[in-house]
Amino acid sequence: MTDTASLLVEDRASVRVLTMNRPDKRNALDNALTQALLGALQAADRDPAVKAIVLAGAGKAFCAGADVKEFGGFVHAGGADDASRAAQAALDRAHLTTNLHRVFSQIAKPVIGAAHGYAMGGGAGLALACDMLVAGESLKLGYPELKHGIVAAIVMANLVRQVGRKTAFELVSLGETVDAARALALGLANRVVPDEALLETAVAFAERLATFDGPAMNATKRLFHRVADLPLQQALDASLDTNLMMRSFRKEGGKAQ
Template sequence: MTVPTGAERATEVLRTEDFGPVRVLTLNRPEKLNALDTALTRALSRAFTAADADRDVRAVVLTGVGRGFCAGADLGEFSSLTPDRPEAVLERAALTARLQVQARQLRVPVVSAVRGAAVGGGAGLAIGADLVVAGTDLKFGYPELTHSIVPALVMTGLVQHLGRKLAFELVSTGRLLTAAEAAEHGLVNRVVEPAEVPATALGIAQRWAELEPRAIAAAKDLFYRVADLPTDAAMRAGQDVNALMRGFRG
């Protein structure tokens, strides 16, 4: 998998490429550090939906062109998202909220391949994937308050992934974590040299793609369901899947 450099001219806000049963989605606004404007947010949400509906797709890699994964919301668009345009404000909020949780809702597993900046909504996208491969150049955090913005739509994911004290520190101070710190706190699965990030993520996705698709879909669904259930209810859900999986093997 090759990822274009920031020097290349962006022609689309999102690139889609299939490597056999692995679909690679690449944020393609390098001049903006892949910041999420409405067009990119909508395109990525639709691409997730399309990947989930395509039975030939068995895994997804999410990455970004250039020197940063995603700089979060495109602040340049905020001048048009004002109280006198409530429909546009509500549409953007709904799009962002959907996108922040969409990867975990797919039947197929998603790995994010993250280099450089992953901040704000970009941080949420990164850790919203099932696995994260990060470069040693990672800069991870939530600097919204330094721009007088509340990280409202990414806070749920952050609090779910981190202890409250560290989560509040990141939100309230804007401090950025290094790759080593992110790994220490369980935010990323692998840390490799930046040049190795795409291939490492693709390798993980290809191994997923070799698994029985119904089995991994059921395992992913159960994984997130039991995380939100009391123990007794979680065990009952597990029993249901245990019975279902008998039909997965030929």
């Protein structure tokens, strides 16, 4: 296991487990953790020994969202120079956060989320960005931003695509917390398990995915994200392209290269 202070990285055979490690802050996302997580996901995707990824949170929560204390300087900047630096810092952070949420669909390897306790705001967004999600029974997932006078902006695109317009609007406008059972019913989670079985269940899912042919798994994920928002005819064309591409990777009577 390697430790970058705010992120733990552990390899279990061909599964890489990334654990957000700010338990005293409920794994709230500051710049350091956000950058570390983005880099770790990209590094896992480049590593040929890694076939699947698990994302978890240390302590009693998955991720409580953005670390609001880190944004204090943005709000309380003094003179014009301070205000300009604060505005640039806020813009840089927004781009970093967007890149983190974007990378889940860009990397070829599947990511299994293991979420328990609080998964709020940006933390809920991370949970939904995973390709599959195992929820602990203690999960409390929600988007409370509007209650604090801000917008659940970056996380909204993925939320709408996963639960549909009316449910997504309910979640971001009312800001009500969703428990594990409702997350499962809404299709936000794939399984609900006791917290003590959460990580092992997520790793078991990842291990199953890791046994499949690598090029086929990678092509499956790429095609899945490609067709999700395409009209039917374009989606069928994309599917045909992938079918033909995978055939070109195969030997006669053999497996994909």
